[in-house]
Amino acid sequence: MTETSVGNPLFPIFVKLHNLNLLLVGGGYVALEKLGALLANSPEANIRLVAPEISPDVMSVLETHHIPYLVRPFEASDLEGIDLAIVAINDSEISSRIASVCKEKKVLTNVADKPELCDFYLGSIVQKGNLKIAISTNGKSPTIAKRIKEVLNETIPEEMDELLNNMQRIRNSLKGDFNDKVKRLNDITSVMTAEKKKQSAFRKFIYLLSLIIAVIFLVLAGYYILLAVS
Incomplete structure (x- = not known):
């Protein structure tokens, strides 16, 4: 079965990170972004971090949430007892090597900005109390997922x-x-x-018109970007 025949073939699940062990590799901006997403959704998540360098911002999060860390490069032994791994570094070659080790160890892995190396993705999340909605574009456009998140956040009432x-x-x-x-x-x-x-026809018309304008804008933007690249 091909990807195009089923659209998005990913199976969505909600994971209890407080019952699992997660390794985060990286100590810079990307790692900070991943930490923010993890802790915002699973404050009690069991996270360990390893990186040769750790930024002050990341260190502040680690100390605030009492997250164990090691200041050194990744080693295969770091995967002992680990269920999930997130590789959050900017070096593609090192990321690929770490992903290969994770695969050998049967550890499900997410590699930042490398969808082809990922076993799972971190989707955009909408949360209103106990309601949580995960949005996936199958790794094709995190920006679109972000925009949909904004729409849902505004649409779903706080009540x-x-x-x-x-x-x-x-x-x-x-x-x-x-x-x-x-x-x-x-x-x-x-x-x-x-x-x-029971929504009014006018409101539906305005909503549809906004979608059409947004699609036209995206098509034109893509066209001009392609022209500039070529």
């Missing part, structure tokens, strides 16, 4: 967590078997789609 808590209370209070509960919950939540259908 979503209150709604989720109420739904949990309702689910726990329902009687009957599993099928009965599913039917009742479907009936209750159908109001969400019903309200969406």
